[in-house]
Amino acid sequence: MKLQKELTAASSVPLVLSILAEGDSYGYAIIQRVKELSGGEIEWTDGMLYPVLHWLEDHELVRSKWVDSPTGRKRKYYHLKTEGKQALRKQQEQWTLVNSVLNQLWSPRHA
Secondary structure, three states, X not given: OOOOHHHHHHHHHHHHHHHXXXXXXXXXXXXXXXXXXXXXOOOOOHHXXXXXXXXXXXXXXXXXXXXXXXXXXXXXXXEEOHHHHHHHHHHHHHHHHHHHHHHHHHOHHHO
16 A cells, blocks of 8 residues: 555654654664554655655754764764654644544444
């Protein structure tokens, strides 16, 4: 199943913030984590992820630093700042509310 573009866009910030709450990470690893968590159903591209990471940096929710990888190439690691943790809590509240409403509407008693 491929998510609609609007749902992918709406869920990208809370997903990235949640993954970074697990620990510092870099772009490719974030893409792989989303794929893993969704059982392969959600597949992001670099072109989708990096604008989100740049937006999070511009809004001072994450910070980044270049680190040498075991292969010798540099990787840009992202770290969730305190402001990012606060933003994640707000996202969790909002998504929990939306999920609750949809679950009520989609429950058997409404069908």
